[in-house]
Amino acid sequence: MENANKNNHFNPAFVCGYKDPDAVRELLTRVGDRWSILLILTLFKLHESRARFSELENSIPGISQRMLTLTLRNLERDGLIERELFPEVPPRVEYELTNLGKSLIRPLEGLIDWVTINWEEVNKAQVQYDSK
Structure with a gap:
């Protein structure tokens, strides 16, 4: 054995x-990429998991339009979000978490909780390592 x-x-x-x-x-x-976790959690907290592109862009500091577009496309491809196009002038697009995307919220919140609890210890370890 x-x-x-x-x-x-x-x-x-x-x-x-x-x-x-x-x-x-x-x-x-x-x-787990740089932006997906923030995007999923942001969508969850905005308007019952639904938001326009500009709302997402304004809610996630530091994300570029290009990176937001790529991340949204990847998450849509993976079935975690849905994109709805409204036939208006100008066109309106909204993004929403799918049930599959919503099923990630609890694990992601657990990860965020872990980071919040352990950040100081991780930071101390990084400082100690870098000083060697």
């Missing part, structure tokens, strides 16, 4: 707990 445990830690499927570790890595990379 000990050998099985030693060998399993080299098996990516064992480490991530899913038969397709590449799929897990890809989705974690997408959802």
